[in-house]
Amino acid sequence: MEFFAQQFINGLTLGSIYGLIALGYTMVFGIIGMVNFAHGDVFMLSSFIALIFFLILTSWLGLTSVALVFLIVLVVAMLLTALWGWAIERVAYRALRGSFRLAPLISAIGVSIFLSNFVQVVQGARNKPLPPLVRDVIVLYQNEQYTVTLSYKQANIMATTAALLAGFWYLVQRTPFGRAQRACEQDRRMAALLGINVDRTISLTFVLGAALAAVAGLLYLLYYGVVSFSDGFVPGVKAFTAAVLGGIGSLPGAVLGGLIIGLIETFWSAYFSIEYKDVAAFLILIVVLIFKPSGILGRPEVEKV
Amino acid sequence: MSVAGINVLVDETRARMAAAAPPLLSVRNVSAYYGSIRALKGVDIDVNEGEIVALIGANGAGKSTLMMTIFGQPQAREGTITFAGQDITRLPTHEIARLNLAQSPEGRRIFSRMTVRENLQMGAAVNGGKHFAEDLERMCTLFPRLAERIDQRGGTMSGGEQQMLAIARALMSRPRLLMLDEPSLGLAPLVVKQIFAAVRDLNRRDGLTVFIVEQNAYHALKLAHRGYVMVTGSVTMSGTGQALLDDPQVKAAYLEGGQH
Numbered sequence: 001m002e003f004f005a006q007q008f009i010n011g012l013t014l015g016s017i018y019g020l021i022a023l024g025y026t027m028v029f030g031i032i033g034m035v036n037f038a039h040g041d042v043f044m045l046s047s048f049i050a051l052i053f054f055l056i057l058t059s060w061l062g063l064t065s066v067a068l069v070f071l072i073v074l075v076v077a078m079l080l081t082a083l084w085g086w087a088i089e090r091v092a093y094r095a096l097r098g099s100f101r102l103a104p105l106i107s108a109i110g111v112s113i114f115l116s117n118f119v120q121v122v123q124g125a126r127n128k129p130l131p132p133l134v135r136d137v138i139v140l141y142q143n144e145q146y147t148v149t150l151s152y153k154q155a156n157i158m159a160t161t162a163a164l165l166a167g168f169w170y171l172v173q174r175t176p177f178g179r180a181q182r183a184c185e186q187d188r189r190m191a192a193l194l195g196i197n198v199d200r201t202i203s204l205t206f207v208l209g210a211a212l213a214a215v216a217g218l219l220y221l222l223y224y225g226v227v228s229f230s231d232g233f234v235p236g237v238k239a240f241t242a243a244v245l246g247g248i249g250s251l252p253g254a255v256l257g258g259l260i261i262g263l264i265e266t267f268w269s270a271y272f273s274i275e276y277k278d279v280a281a282f283l284i285l286i287v288v289l290i291f292k293p294s295g296i297l298g299r300p301e302v303e304k305v
Numbered sequence: 306m307s308v309a310g311i312n313v314l315v316d317e318t319r320a321r322m323a324a325a326a327p328p329l330l331s332v333r334n335v336s337a338y339y340g341s342i343r344a345l346k347g348v349d350i351d352v353n354e355g356e357i358v359a360l361i362g363a364n365g366a367g368k369s370t371l372m373m374t375i376f377g378q379p380q381a382r383e384g385t386i387t388f389a390g391q392d393i394t395r396l397p398t399h400e401i402a403r404l405n406l407a408q409s410p411e412g413r414r415i416f417s418r419m420t421v422r423e424n425l426q427m428g429a430a431v432n433g434g435k436h437f438a439e440d441l442e443r444m445c446t447l448f449p450r451l452a453e454r455i456d457q458r459g460g461t462m463s464g465g466e467q468q469m470l471a472i473a474r475a476l477m478s479r480p481r482l483l484m485l486d487e488p489s490l491g492l493a494p495l496v497v498k499q500i501f502a503a504v505r506d507l508n509r510r511d512g513l514t515v516f517i518v519e520q521n522a523y524h525a526l527k528l529a530h531r532g533y534v535m536v537t538g539s540v541t542m543s544g545t546g547q548a549l550l551d552d553p554q555v556k557a558a559y560l561e562g563g564q565h
Binding site for chain 2: 189191198
């Protein structure tokens with residue numbers, strides 16, 4: 001039981017990270033109907049940005065306040081990654097808008113390959129470690145054989161995911177910008193007829209998606225303490241799986257899907273075999289696509305024409 | 306003097322005043338293309354402040370293309386379009402939409418997964434939701450059906466309700482010029498009557514200028530002060546609504562099947 005509880009916490013943490021990345025996938029898909037396959041690599045890139053600034057602040061400038069360092073790194077990583085998101089949309093996707101559906105998808109795969117190779121070239125192929133900053137844990141339960149703990153890092157990851165989900169849900173559902181986003185999703189031409197700058201709305205969506213990836217990238221780096229140029233791929237694809245599982249286009253669905261994937265992967269590793277954890281995760285994608293292509297919270301298609 | 310008499314007087318005064326001022330919307334020698342197909346061939350149309358102007362024509366004559374060309378989709382390749390003295394020929398669509406002209410487009414294009422309220426909020430987006438509550442109230446008085454369905458999703462409403470919503474959404478930006486593309490399409494005669502009555506009211510009471518495109522020529526010309534007839538991308542006839550209604554050619558081509 002204690003083992004189960006500990007694995008549950010670990011699974012929720014992993015799932016929260018997947019959920020955060022999945023939010024970026026689902027938001028971009030929700031507005032332009034395109035799977036931004038470069039999103040996983042934007043996430044990886046943001047981890048590197050975070051790592052670099054952590055090292056600058058702690059080793060070079062000698063800052064010791066963990067909270068302050070964390071905050072600065074968070075803001076800088078979000079800004080710089082958002083800039084990347086903006087540039088990627090501008091260079092690789094905007095020109096292809098209105099061409100056949102596969103074109104931006106292929107372009108996204110190109111960006112993905114570019115980003116991972118770019119980071120490999122400039123940062124090297126080896127894993128880059130980050131010295132642990134936060135070690136504190138909360139002991140939830142203890143007996144002679146086993147201790148169930150929740151680390152500060154884990155609590156931070158879950159709380160951040162919950163807060164960002166709530167924040168973005170509010171943004172999309174309740175603010176004028178969110179309405180403009182949804183309008184662009186449903187009928188871009190009509191949105192333009194109502195004075196919405198469609199290009200800017202889409203640009204901003206990519207910027208927000210990248211900023212979300214930056215938060216995920218920072219949390220990932222803090223949690224695992226190591227990042228490599230190839231780390232965008234597998235988490236990226238799993239987050240995509242999460243988005244599909246939850247119902248792509250749905251923000252709560254993305255986080256729900258992320259949590260499910262994270263839990264399954266963790267329990268699978270804990271109880272069966274760690275080698276097959278990815279197989280288990282992707283098996284879910286296949287099963288979902290066969291039996292419920294619209295996902296758990298996918299939009300119900302009841303529309304009158 | 307009867308109410309009808311006063312209305313005629315009002316209309317005449319307005320027409321005389323309008324003739325003196327430059328037109329609110331002016332389309333000059335406009336040609337537009339879809340690829341290499343010339344959909345508009347040197348169209349000239351004026352809409353004066355305070356008027357209702359109807360554009361009638363058969364399916365595929367280019368009426369909706371003109372409506373969209375005024376909004377820059379597609380942009381006119383030749384000619385100029387001016388609105389309120391400003392050349393809007395080369396402006397991007399969303400900037401044109403911020404200039405006090407609004408369109409209820411062909412096919413209504415309601416945001417089907419948004420509620421009626423959200424659709425109206427989208428209509429008010431250009432003025433940043435200022436006086437939203439007041440305008441919402443006005444729309445609910447104009448079309449009481451919308452008030453009943455305010456939190457219902459647009460896609461679940463009937464065609465007539467969607468048309469009312471499309472018009473109300475266009476009005477939320479407080480336009481000087483309202484452009485209506487086929488508001489009667491696919492609607493029951495009674496609903497068409499309601500909608501046309503609402504448009505007439507808006508024109509008489511608030512002085513709203515209306516440019517309406519219709520296949521339902523009889524109703525449109527009855528409603529309009531002036532009308533234009535479009536055939537395969539060109540304007541072939543123009544005149545007052547009544548004159549066009551009485552024209553034998555118009556009668557033969559567009560009023561066959563009588564006065565629904």
